[in-house]
Amino acid sequence: MRQIASHVDTGSAVFKENVEAYEKLVATLRDRMEWAIRGGENRDRSIERHLVRGKIMVRDRIDLVIDDHTPFLELSSLSGYGQYDNAAPGGGIVTGVGLVEGVPYVFIANDATVKGGSLLPVAIKKHVRAQQIADENDLGVIYLVDSGGAFLPLQDEIFPDKDHFGGSFYRQARMSARGLPQISVVMGGCTAGGAYVPALSDEVIMVEGIGRIFLGGPPIVKAALGEVIDPDELGGAQMHTRVSGVSDYMASTEREAYGRVREICATTNARRIDDRQAWMDWVEPQPPAQPPEDIYGIISADHRIPFDATEIIARMVDGSKFSPFKPEWGTSIICGFARIWGHLVGVIGNNGIIFSEAALKATHFIELCEQRRIPLLFLQNTSGYMVGKDSEAAGIAKHGAKMVAAVANATVPKYTVLIGGSYGAGNYGMCGRGFEPRFLFAWPNSRIATMAADTAETVLVDIREGGMKGAETTEEHLAEIRAEIRSQYETQSDPYYATSRLWDDGLIDPVHTRDVLGLCLALAARQDEPAPGPGIVYRM
Numbered sequence: 001m002r003q004i005a006s007h008v009d010t011g012s013a014v015f016k017e018n019v020e021a022y023e024k025l026v027a028t029l030r031d032r033m034e035w036a037i038r039g040g041e042n043r044d045r046s047i048e049r050h051l052v053r054g055k056i057m058v059r060d061r062i063d064l065v066i067d068d069h070t071p072f073l074e075l076s077s078l079s080g081y082g083q084y085d086n087a088a089p090g091g092g093i094v095t096g097v098g099l100v101e102g103v104p105y106v107f108i109a110n111d112a113t114v115k116g117g118s119l120l121p122v123a124i125k126k127h128v129r130a131q132q133i134a135d136e137n138d139l140g141v142i143y144l145v146d147s148g149g150a151f152l153p154l155q156d157e158i159f160p161d162k163d164h165f166g167g168s169f170y171r172q173a174r175m176s177a178r179g180l181p182q183i184s185v186v187m188g189g190c191t192a193g194g195a196y197v198p199a200l201s202d203e204v205i206m207v208e209g210i211g212r213i214f215l216g217g218p219p220i221v222k223a224a225l226g227e228v229i230d231p232d233e234l235g236g237a238q239m240h241t242r243v244s245g246v247s248d249y250m251a252s253t254e255r256e257a258y259g260r261v262r263e264i265c266a267t268t269n270a271r272r273i274d275d276r277q278a279w280m281d282w283v284e285p286q287p288p289a290q291p292p293e294d295i296y297g298i299i300s301a302d303h304r305i306p307f308d309a310t311e312i313i314a315r316m317v318d319g320s321k322f323s324p325f326k327p328e329w330g331t332s333i334i335c336g337f338a339r340i341w342g343h344l345v346g347v348i349g350n351n352g353i354i355f356s357e358a359a360l361k362a363t364h365f366i367e368l369c370e371q372r373r374i375p376l377l378f379l380q381n382t383s384g385y386m387v388g389k390d391s392e393a394a395g396i397a398k399h400g401a402k403m404v405a406a407v408a409n410a411t412v413p414k415y416t417v418l419i420g421g422s423y424g425a426g427n428y429g430m431c432g433r434g435f436e437p438r439f440l441f442a443w444p445n446s447r448i449a450t451m452a453a454d455t456a457e458t459v460l461v462d463i464r465e466g467g468m469k470g471a472e473t474t475e476e477h478l479a480e481i482r483a484e485i486r487s488q489y490e491t492q493s494d495p496y497y498a499t500s501r502l503w504d505d506g507l508i509d510p511v512h513t514r515d516v517l518g519l520c521l522a523l524a525a526r527q528d529e530p531a532p533g534p535g536i537v538y539r540m
């Protein structure tokens, strides 16, 4: 592989302006992450109550379980942002991947300082998404349960459908049967449906005095049977560990319980993070020769000004080395091989609109990676496939469809990062959420929508004008419609709107992207080789 020769002038005034603008985006990201940790309406009061009861904050709990000096990859920290009156930081649940005794696990931990840890629609989506990540990457799950169960006022959005509560229990039971450890620590209420999280776990630890499991709490028992009963007597740690056997271990403090989880994890006989399997091509990693921090200056402060994907790749891959595929053909897509933290990957990045040749080149490249069992990384920055008379006549619809079909059928691990725009069918061909990449992250400058706000304004005004034929339309009225559409598209394509709804697995700082992807690839490297597809390479 050759080292990419960068053409970026890091001393230029434009570069400096871009850096300044991007640093503001990163500062906003950090502020909003802080909101997820401590912010939200009435949160101070809830946090104080939580701490006064001697309970530990959710992220500190995770810290007490994972190995010292190892990273925790928190997912979708900003889920719920701007929803539910901004009163549900993180959606009231923390998920992520961390190491315990050298083995990676997915963590699903309720945050009792947000609506008593009850599960809002976004929380159940996040819970199920974390389980899906565990399933795809062959990871056990550690549930830190401190939850009021279903968020009752919105029960129709969390209870009945596929991937609602039932779906979470279905996944838990199936993962356990597949030998992926399901371990619960109960240090809060587990009422009704919530009781099934520990009940379906392989091993359960309850913390005395604060952990409770019951199908119906004391008020329900009183209403149904007229029995008046103390919550600990009904479903506390002693009762469940010594009488019912719903729990396997009792801990007198949370800290003791987290020590016990680590003990359990030492006996799961699961593959460690460094247990790389032979199918994954890996060599000693090297840092990029070009500093990742340059990315701030490469991305223009004006999102309409394009940037070169190759310059981004140079700042993300080992030694900034890249072996391009078909570099002279279909140049609106860059394809090639590189290494990230030592793992060989096939990288596909956009340089603007996708033309027919570029779609065919990407299809060919995806098939090569599929045949050679090389994971794929998609770097999305496109306004979509080319439109217009010439393009249609050249068959852009069928060429784009070949790329979409190749992505859908590739069985190697796929990863996607939104480094700029993700518009139209470009989102599909470049492995958007619907194409089930193992992980999908976005940068704070990214945008995602059917089309950009400028285009939407024109298209929708034309459509509405067509519908208003014969009626009086004034310039003022059209201007009003235009402003309304623009505002809608700008709001809905904003990365915070997207991440709040879990259209991605989190917003990340461009500088951290290489490390995040390195961890994701390491998870795949310890798995057996995925069953291959048909493996034919058609020359496009």
Ligand code: COA
Residues within 6 Å of the ligand: 042, 046, 114, 115, 116, 117, 118, 147, 148, 149, 150, 151, 152, 153, 189, 191, 192, 193, 194, 217
């Ligand atoms: N649905 C909606 N909101 C809930 C909730 C639920 N299942 N459980 C708790 N909350 C909310 C409370 O309304 C309160 O909201 P606020 O901060 O806006 O005032 C907040 O969570 C904290 O609840 P609170 O009862 O004050 O805290 P607590 O620490 O004393 O008790 C629980 C926490 C979870 C033990 C208790 O709230 C509880 O038993 N909840 C109901 C459990 C239940 O029956 N679930 C059935 C699920 S099917």
